[in-house]
Amino acid sequence: MKHLWSFLLILPLAAEDKVPLPGEQPFKTNCAACHMLASVVVGPSLVALAKTYPKDKQEEFTAWAKTPGKKNTNMIQMPSMAHVPEADLGGIHTYILSVTDGIKEKPGKALYPKFKEPKRQLPYVVRASMPDSSPASVGVVLENGLSVCWDTEACRFRYAYVGNKTNLFSIWRPASLPKKPYFIETADVLIHSATSDDKLGIFFPITAKLQFRGYRLVDKNPEFYYTLGSIEIRELIAAGKDPESVIRRFTVTNVDRSLLFDLSHKGKATLSSDKGILKDGRLTLTAEEAKFFTLTIIKK
Amino acid sequence: MNRLLLSLLATTALSFGKDWQDYYQIESVPLPAGVDNQIGGITTLRDGRIATCFNSGEIQIFSPETKTWSLFAQGLSLPLGVIEEEDGSLVTMQWAELTRLRDTDKDGVADLYETVCNDFGLTGNYHEFAYGPTRDSKGNFYVSLNAASNGEGIQDRIRGPWIDIGLDRESHLASKGEDNWQKNKGKTGRMYSRVPYRGCVLKITRKGRSSVFAYGFRSPDGIHVDKNDRLWITDNQGDWRGTSPLYHVTEGGFYGHPASLVWKKNWTRDPLKVPVEELESMRTPAAGLFPQGELANSPTQPIDTISPKLFGLPEGELLIGDMNQKHLIRFLPEKIGDVMQGALIPFLVSPDLGMGNHRFSFDQKGGLWIGKTHIKWAGDEGIKKVTFKGQQPLLATGVSLLKDGFKVTFNRGLKEIPQLEISRHTYRYQKKYGSPKVDLKKVKAAQALLSDDGKVLTVKLPEITERRLYTIKVKGAVDTEGHPLMGDVLRYNVVKKRGE
Numbered sequence: 001m002k003h004l005w006s007f008l009l010i011l012p013l014a015a016e017d018k019v020p021l022p023g024e025q026p027f028k029t030n031c032a033a034c035h036m037l038a039s040v041v042v043g044p045s046l047v048a049l050a051k052t053y054p055k056d057k058q059e060e061f062t063a064w065a066k067t068p069g070k071k072n073t074n075m076i077q078m079p080s081m082a083h084v085p086e087a088d089l090g091g092i093h094t095y096i097l098s099v100t101d102g103i104k105e106k107p108g109k110a111l112y113p114k115f116k117e118p119k120r121q122l123p124y125v126v127r128a129s130m131p132d133s134s135p136a137s138v139g140v141v142l143e144n145g146l147s148v149c150w151d152t153e154a155c156r157f158r159y160a161y162v163g164n165k166t167n168l169f170s171i172w173r174p175a176s177l178p179k180k181p182y183f184i185e186t187a188d189v190l191i192h193s194a195t196s197d198d199k200l201g202i203f204f205p206i207t208a209k210l211q212f213r214g215y216r217l218v219d220k221n222p223e224f225y226y227t228l229g230s231i232e233i234r235e236l237i238a239a240g241k242d243p244e245s246v247i248r249r250f251t252v253t254n255v256d257r258s259l260l261f262d263l264s265h266k267g268k269a270t271l272s273s274d275k276g277i278l279k280d281g282r283l284t285l286t287a288e289e290a291k292f293f294t295l296t297i298i299k300k
Numbered sequence: 301m302n303r304l305l306l307s308l309l310a311t312t313a314l315s316f317g318k319d320w321q322d323y324y325q326i327e328s329v330p331l332p333a334g335v336d337n338q339i340g341g342i343t344t345l346r347d348g349r350i351a352t353c354f355n356s357g358e359i360q361i362f363s364p365e366t367k368t369w370s371l372f373a374q375g376l377s378l379p380l381g382v383i384e385e386e387d388g389s390l391v392t393m394q395w396a397e398l399t400r401l402r403d404t405d406k407d408g409v410a411d412l413y414e415t416v417c418n419d420f421g422l423t424g425n426y427h428e429f430a431y432g433p434t435r436d437s438k439g440n441f442y443v444s445l446n447a448a449s450n451g452e453g454i455q456d457r458i459r460g461p462w463i464d465i466g467l468d469r470e471s472h473l474a475s476k477g478e479d480n481w482q483k484n485k486g487k488t489g490r491m492y493s494r495v496p497y498r499g500c501v502l503k504i505t506r507k508g509r510s511s512v513f514a515y516g517f518r519s520p521d522g523i524h525v526d527k528n529d530r531l532w533i534t535d536n537q538g539d540w541r542g543t544s545p546l547y548h549v550t551e552g553g554f555y556g557h558p559a560s561l562v563w564k565k566n567w568t569r570d571p572l573k574v575p576v577e578e579l580e581s582m583r584t585p586a587a588g589l590f591p592q593g594e595l596a597n598s599p600t601q602p603i604d605t606i607s608p609k610l611f612g613l614p615e616g617e618l619l620i621g622d623m624n625q626k627h628l629i630r631f632l633p634e635k636i637g638d639v640m641q642g643a644l645i646p647f648l649v650s651p652d653l654g655m656g657n658h659r660f661s662f663d664q665k666g667g668l669w670i671g672k673t674h675i676k677w678a679g680d681e682g683i684k685k686v687t688f689k690g691q692q693p694l695l696a697t698g699v700s701l702l703k704d705g706f707k708v709t710f711n712r713g714l715k716e717i718p719q720l721e722i723s724r725h726t727y728r729y730q731k732k733y734g735s736p737k738v739d740l741k742k743v744k745a746a747q748a749l750l751s752d753d754g755k756v757l758t759v760k761l762p763e764i765t766e767r768r769l770y771t772i773k774v775k776g777a778v779d780t781e782g783h784p785l786m787g788d789v790l791r792y793n794v795v796k797k798r799g800e
Contacts, residue, residue, distance in 0.1 A: 029593030030734065033624055033678045042677050070482065077451060079490065079538070079733040112674065112681055115356060118334035126357060127377035127394060134459050135422040136396035152396070152418065153459050169357060169377045171395070171426045171675075173474070174455060214399070214414040 023095030026088035030081060038105045043078060046096045047105040055097060062089040117167035123238070125215070125222045128168035130175050132184075133158045138215070139168040139175065140222055144239040146246055146299070149181075152212040155226040157235070159184040160246050160269070160297060182299050183246075183269035187262035187281075191228060194260040194284050203260040203284075206231075223249075230254050244299040252290045259290045268300040317783035319650070323612060323693045326652045329669070329683035332360050332369035337681035339671025341382035341392060342659045350661065350669055351390055352683065353379035359390060359401065359410075364663070373401045373410040381432045381443075381523070381601075381659070393432045393443050396422055396459070398504060416441070417504045421462075421495025423448055424455025424474075427519070428498060434525045439506045442513060442531055444520035447491035447499040447559045453481050460495050465562050466570045469494070489572050490539035490733065491518050492559050499560030501533065501549060512563055516555035516583065521658075522546075522620065524602040530640075532618060534599035537592045542727025542735030544599050545586030546620065546631060548640035556583040556729065572731070580729055585795045587640045588631050589727070589769045592734060595629060595644060595791065596622035597678070602631065603660045610666025612688045614697045614711075619647065621657035621670070624678045626650060628657060630787065632699050639796040643699035645787040648686065656680030693786035694779045699772075703798045705745075705760040706772065708790065710779075713754025718777035718785070720745055720759060724768040724794075739768070754780070769793050 034042035035049065044052075053061040065081040066089070081089065122143040129135035134153035141147045141164050149158040163178030192203040208229025215222040216234075223236040236249040252259070263271060264281035272278065275293035276285035285293060317323070331337055334356075341353035350362040351372065359373040359382060377395035384390055389402045390410070397418035401410035422428055425448035432443035448454065453474040462469050470476075471484040472494070493499040501520070503513040513531075518541055522534030531549040535541060540557045547555050554561070558571035558579055590596035600621040605613040613619070618631040627649040633642040656679030659671035668686040673679050698709035725740035747760040759772070770792045777785035 025593065029591075032593065033597045036678070070478070081733075083728075083730075083732050083734055083736060085736065112337075115336035117356075124375060126375035127396060129422075129424055129455070129457075132457070134457055135424045135455065136418060136459050152415070169395075171378065171429075173426075174424065174457075212415055212418060214412065217411045217413070 021095055021098060023088070023091030023093070023098075026084060027092045027095045030084050030088075031092060034078070037099065038103055044072065045105050047100045047103055050096050050100040053093060053096075058090055058093045061093045062086060065089050065092075120166040121220070122164065123220050123222075124166050125217065125220075126166060126168050128170070128175050129173070130158070130168065131177060133174075135174070138222065138224075139166075140237045141166050142237075142239040142246065144244065146239065146244065147177075148237050148246060150222070150224060150235075150237065152224075154190075155210050155212050155224075155228075155233075156190045157185060157237070157248060159267075160299075162299070181267060183265055183267040183271075183297050185263060185265050187264040190262055191231075191233070192260040192262060194258040223251075240296050240298070242296070242298055246297045248295040248297070250290075250293050250295070252292075255287050255290050258284060258286050260284050263295070270298050270300065272296045272298075317693065317786075320648045320693070320786060321650060321652065323689055323691060323786070324648060325687045325689060326648075326650060327685050327687075329362065329685050330367060331682060335360065338673040338675065338679075339659055339681075339683060340378060340380040340673060342661045342669050342671040342683070343382050343384060343390075344661045344663045344669065345384050345388075348664055350663065351382055351384065352671060353382050353392060353659075355673065355675070359392065364667075370408060372403075372408070373413070378429070380429060380521075381434070383433060383435055391416065391433055391435075391441065393430050395428070395430055398433060398441060398443055398508075416508045417443075417502070417510045419510045420445055420459075420497050420502065422459040423472075423495050424458060425449060426452055427491070429519070429521070431521055432523045433504070434523050434531070436525045436529050436531075441504040441506075442501055442523060442525060443504065444501045444517060444523045444533060445498050446519050447493045447517070447557065450485040450488055450490055450492060453485075454494075458495055463494055463496075463562050465568070466492070466494070466572065489559055490731070491557065493562060497560065497563045499557055500563055501531070503551075513551055514549045514553045514555060515560045515564060516553070516557045517560065518557040519598075522599055522601040524604075524618070526602075526604050526618065532587075532602045534602060534620060536598045537734050539731055539733050540729065542729065543592045544590040544596050546588035546590070546599065546602070546618075546644070547584065548587045548633075550584075553584045554582045556586075576729065576731075583729075585639075585767065586793065587633065587795070588642055588644045589791070589793050590622070590629065590644060591737070591769070591771075591791065593624075595625065595646065596620075597624035598622060599629070600658045601660055603662070605630075606662050606666060608692065610688065611662065611668065612692045613647075613695070619660065619668075620644075621660060622655070623658070623674070624655055626653055626655050628653070632697075634700055636701060636796045636798055641701075641793050641795045643696075643790050643792040645696060645699075645790055647787055649787075653684065653686075654680045657684075694777070694783050695786060696774070696790055699790050699792050701764070701792065701794060701798050702758070702760075704764065705747075705758065706770070706790075706792065708757040708759065708772070708774070710755050710757070710777075710785070712779040712783075714750060714757065714785075715754065715778050715780050715782070717748050717750045717757070719775040720748055721773040721775060722759070722761070722770065724765060724770045726768050743770070764794060764797050766794055766797050 068078040070077045130137040159181035160183040161181040168175035194203040213225040221238040234251040240247040261283040275289040335354040336356035338355040357376040379392040382392045398416040400414040402412040427449035429446040433441035467488040501514040519536040602618040605617040656672040658673040722743040725737040728735040749758045772790040
């Protein structure tokens with residue numbers, strides 16, 4: 001009876017004391033985070049490693065682990081495993097060979113199915129790093145097949161392009177655009193102060209701090225909100241009534257002077273404003289006009 | 301006959317309680333369609349619903365009553381945490397900013413995406429994850445920012461400013477090609493911080509004013525303020541991390557990874573050139589250490605335990621997850637003088653739990669909601685819910701350092717003194733990735749005493765060495781009814797000895 005007790009008692013406790021396979025513990029410690037049995041996670045699968053380093057190539061295996069290079073251009077380079085004792089590296093190799101015996105890797109088989117972007121209801125607003133804009137940008141995908149890149153760092157519209165791709169965010173690199181932009185703003189600074197009675201383009205910079213404050217969704221269209229010192233600026237982006245048009249509706253508060261918006265641009269589009277004087281891509285607005293105005297960009 | 305009956309009875313009693321699932325139910329939660337099933341944040345709302353951040357950029361809210369999901373926000377960039385504010389707004393940390401999501405027209409969907417704080421840099425490097433927020437009792441937010449990885453360089457456009465300490469910016473450009481990077485990557489550090497405040501923890505007031513709170517992090521995925529306003533952060537094994545640590549973080553502290561030192565006021569030196577001894581003297585030791593490959597490889601979010609009636613664990617502990625291990629981990633903190641240290645104990649060791657346990661929230665009834673992720677590293681997907689079945693397992697409920705040993709307290713009396721296997725070791729503090737266990741020594745207990753009620757086990761050791769992780773394996777411990785001790789390896793990190 002006594003013996004039975006102790007036998008039964010030990011059973012459930014065995015989990016952490018199970019005798020590991022040779023090399024299993026150093027494998028778990030150093031490799032298991034990135035190398036799975038038969039599928040690619042961060043690094044190649046154990047099946048692939050066993051194929052590259054069969055039994056007679058243990059030396060090559062340990063040499064590579066100590067000073068790894070980059071074999072797979074689509075994978076991250078492994079950090080050096082030089083801190084792992086030589087005997088453990090050999091053990092890891094033995095372990096890899098033992099667990100992969102008889103196991104095959106299906107080409108392209110991933111551990112998890114790749115997320116497939118669903119069909120999004122448009123307009124759709126998505127935070128992403130975008131090319132030729134800050135890593136903190138926003139993609140605005142409109143229902144008319146046009147898209148806009150808006151930069152939260154510079155607090156401005158950067159460009160418009162054709163396409164309705166919605167999976168723009170990636171940790172790896174800026175979004176790849178379906179098409180090159182057809183309208184690109186080129187001025188270094190968007191908003192300047194203009195002398196109130198002058199419409200000849202005399203203007204000077206506003207030295208106040210530009211601060212992005214966020215955006216509001218108005219019928220799913222984003223209205224970006226930012227401040228330039230005490231001036232509050234809201235810019236709503238939406239599909240225009242005209243085919244292939246994008247509108248930018250500005251609401252500016254706390255403005256006590258004429259403003260000049262430097263809307264210099266390149267590409268194949270026409271830009272118009274319902275207020276002020278637009279000349280050579282520069283829009284001059286009285287303080288009153290600046291309170292509420294709309295720009296329209298029509299793709300040529 | 302009698303003997304047979306007795307043995308049958310014994311078997312029945314013992315077959316209950318050998319598995320964690322005899323005490324806890326683990327179930328999968330149905331997921332909404334059209335999302336990436338990886339979870340970056342999960343929180344129980346005051347109305348009992350569960351707000352969840354998906355890696356595809358949505359925050360959806362699950363109603364446990366109707367088992368349906370509703371969309372609250374979308375188009376976010378990798379939200380890696382979410383909390384609810386008093387007015388029902390949700391605050392989430394995205395790749396590029398801390399954002400408050402408000403439903404101003406009360407239609408159940410956020411319409412205002414308010415930038416709370418974007419006062420930190422981005423280089424376009426893939427490793428610049430941003431975690432949080434967690435919040436203290438005064439309403440301040442805390443977020444943690446990953447350092448960049450030299451697995452890749454940086455993009456042409458950054459959100460800066462770039463700091464000119466170390467390898468020049470031009471040489472970091474990914475656009476200069478792989479050959480350029482292979483030539484230069486060794487010169488910037490395994491993890492680097494060249495735009496503000498990568499590798500730091502930021503404190504952000506409710507209104508968005510931010511300041512650097514602490515330095516020295518590598519990949520601090522787990523960030524949590526407990527109910528005593530103590531900030532806890534987990535980090536990942538790697539360069540300058542012999543094994544994964546749990547830190548108790550206080551203002552102005554340096555937590556070991558040197559890259560972010562450049563953001564200290566008046567700092568001018570290349571952190572890679574600071575002697576290790578100097579870094580060693582500056583750093584705050586970890587409160588807990590997770591041996592790599594045994595307890596954790598990439599620890600995740602800590603949360604406070606709740607009432608034992610609701611979840612079976614004592615209050616005042618932390619519960620922590622890990623990406624690679626199919627278990628959770630309890631942390632039993634103990635303050636010795638001004639030093640926070642304590643014991644880590646495996647919890648809910650179960651293949652049904654699976655790995656990738658990333659984000660946690662207790663609901664009002666004591667259900668533990670677990671969001672999983674992998675980001676193509678080791679991990680898993682989906683949501684699990686863990687429910688306490690009502691009968692407490694036999695647990696170590698206290699591990700306390702004595703001046704000459706340890707005192708282990710149990711929630712029920714042990715039948716007899718268990719067999720003990722004790723060892724201690726440490727890790728190298730070094731630039732190189734990880735560390736083997738060093739100075740690993742078996743420790744023979746000079747004496748083991750069990751209190752009359754069986755609830756207090758006192759283990760006397762010949763000596764206690766500071767800066768050593770003590771592993772105490774408690775073998776064959778059972779209560780008087782034969783239920784085994786659940787979580788029988790106690791890993792106490794002795795940073796500081798108890799005084800005379």
